[in-house]
Amino acid sequence: MIYSEKVMEHFQNPRNVGVIKDADGVGQVGNPVCGDMMSFYIKVKDNRIADVKFQTFGCGAAIAVSSMVSEMAIGKTIEDALKITNRSVAEELGGLPKNKLHCSNLGADALHAAIKDYQEKQKAHKKGKVGKASAEKPAESEECCCPYCEGPLEGLEAYCRSCDFELEDCPECGKARKKGEECPHCGATKVRV
Amino acid sequence: MRKVYLDHIAATPIHPEALETMLPYLKENFGNPQSLHSAGQQAQQALEEARESVARLIHAQTAEVFFTSSGSESNNFAVKGLALAQKGRGNHIVLSSIEHQSILHSAKSLEKFGYSASLVPVDKFGRVTPEDVRKAITSDTVLVSVMLANSEVGTIQPVKEIAAVCHEQEVLFHTDAVAAVGNIPVDVTELGVDALSLAGNQFYGPKGSAALFVKKGTRILPFIDGGIQEGGRRAGTEDVAAIVGLGKAAEIAMRDGKKRDEKVLPLRDRLIQELPQRVEHVFFTGHPKSRLPHHVSFCIEFIEGEAMLLNLDMQGISASSGSACTSRALKASHVLLAMGIDHALAQGSLVFSLVEGTTAEDIEYLLEVFPPIIERLRKMSPLYTQYLEEKRK
Numbered sequence: 001m002i003y004s005e006k007v008m009e010h011f012q013n014p015r016n017v018g019v020i021k022d023a024d025g026v027g028q029v030g031n032p033v034c035g036d037m038m039s040f041y042i043k044v045k046d047n048r049i050a051d052v053k054f055q056t057f058g059c060g061a062a063i064a065v066s067s068m069v070s071e072m073a074i075g076k077t078i079e080d081a082l083k084i085t086n087r088s089v090a091e092e093l094g095g096l097p098k099n100k101l102h103c104s105n106l107g108a109d110a111l112h113a114a115i116k117d118y119q120e121k122q123k124a125h126k127k128g129k130v131g132k133a134s135a136e137k138p139a140e141s142e143e144c145c146c147p148y149c150e151g152p153l154e155g156l157e158a159y160c161r162s163c164d165f166e167l168e169d170c171p172e173c174g175k176a177r178k179k180g181e182e183c184p185h186c187g188a189t190k191v192r193v
Numbered sequence: 194m195r196k197v198y199l200d201h202i203a204a205t206p207i208h209p210e211a212l213e214t215m216l217p218y219l220k221e222n223f224g225n226p227q228s229l230h231s232a233g234q235q236a237q238q239a240l241e242e243a244r245e246s247v248a249r250l251i252h253a254q255t256a257e258v259f260f261t262s263s264g265s266e267s268n269n270f271a272v273k274g275l276a277l278a279q280k281g282r283g284n285h286i287v288l289s290s291i292e293h294q295s296i297l298h299s300a301k302s303l304e305k306f307g308y309s310a311s312l313v314p315v316d317k318f319g320r321v322t323p324e325d326v327r328k329a330i331t332s333d334t335v336l337v338s339v340m341l342a343n344s345e346v347g348t349i350q351p352v353k354e355i356a357a358v359c360h361e362q363e364v365l366f367h368t369d370a371v372a373a374v375g376n377i378p379v380d381v382t383e384l385g386v387d388a389l390s391l392a393g394n395q396f397y398g399p400k401g402s403a404a405l406f407v408k409k410g411t412r413i414l415p416f417i418d419g420g421i422q423e424g425g426r427r428a429g430t431e432d433v434a435a436i437v438g439l440g441k442a443a444e445i446a447m448r449d450g451k452k453r454d455e456k457v458l459p460l461r462d463r464l465i466q467e468l469p470q471r472v473e474h475v476f477f478t479g480h481p482k483s484r485l486p487h488h489v490s491f492c493i494e495f496i497e498g499e500a501m502l503l504n505l506d507m508q509g510i511s512a513s514s515g516s517a518c519t520s521r522a523l524k525a526s527h528v529l530l531a532m533g534i535d536h537a538l539a540q541g542s543l544v545f546s547l548v549e550g551t552t553a554e555d556i557e558y559l560l561e562v563f564p565p566i567i568e569r570l571r572k573m574s575p576l577y578t579q580y581l582e583e584k585r586k
Contacts (some may be wrong), residue, residue, distance in 0.1 A: 019578060032576065039575040055573055056573055060500055
């Protein structure tokens, strides 16, 4: 099995799956192009995260990460919840395969997006305006299609299909690209051989 | 727990008869086929018998069969060897956009030697038209390579017609028949191909056994230099046991091919018929008729392939997917994208490829455990929730 026991346990029995209809904050990250998309819903009471629900489209790691993030966040103060990082999530799960580390990024990102949404609503509320759900425009995480943007993944370079082995980050999209060349998107329908 | 293996396209079990013929060459008959003594000559004879069996399976001459170590090696050998042998004549290659990575990347490597390649598109069924191949051929084209059958979507290409176009234009034609040979009848003379790749692990032979057919009189550069093995085209001490296993698997494929089809076709059709009855939003991929007999491929909307594979595995079922998360590169299948399937749907791709031992009970078991898996994952999916909300409006 490519995953740790803990990952598989969370994957099989994910905690806090669902939607909170009257959520105080909603965050959505990723997109189906990358293979992972997460929606997080939070309820906040006395500056503490009282409840978390999530929905995830994605692989086993993405589902386990979402579940773990939800579990880690419940009961924490907003400040402490913002300290949850991709690394701490992966550690709690007993590690993730290298090329799946971006999934854990998404989990913390989705939670943080939900918190940000909550904070913005609070600000708007204080100003006397009724806060509109800012989560309608999800924070897109584009780099996950190519594992190379995530520093520690250099060991997998042979698997990039559109770029040659020498890679650099594209300053525009952040995706890995062939050094000194325009990076064609990895769709592979148009391989410029 | 019940074990149901439905990943033929990744590996088939070694046929017991093939295994039996291999064992002596891993034990007492260990001689090097290039040795002059009797131990060596015994191995040499086994090698040539295997070559005859493989040649018979594809209706080739024995001298036209070169053993290699994998389908990928055969593809590398063909693309690089045929293109480089024609250096000076031209520097352009034509491929389909759904070729195996070993073909696409061989062409990419040739870029360093001044070659370029054009990719011919496919239709929504994953079919290449001979007309598109004709359009892609230029005066610089020296090689066209289009696969015979695609392992991800099962589609069989009109290779005979494509080969005819190539010959009309006086361009060599290679076909990657790794997914096809041993599973459907293949006749290199009838198809009119100049080169063809095949691999034993796709038809109940061992892994590490494969071959490249090169039509007599076709110039090809040696793939491994340094010895007289394989007519000087592919040096290195032969893996006699694997080759013997490949030869036996070829014999069995000829003997049992029809029987296998008769067994597997009704099971495949049952799956294709029953899946949409039990699961909503199933999209079958590949050509509905012109396809491999043991192959069922489809996309399940709103969920991702790896999550399905893990759940199936927990129920004892082995299958495969072309989703981004199942590939180490985290990219969705280039085959599905080339067929015009959008990224989100391609993430939910799944292939059930049946093997000789698959039973009707296996299929019923699959049909029973699969729908709850889909339901469970859809409940978790934000895309499915979105879909339901939009439907309500």
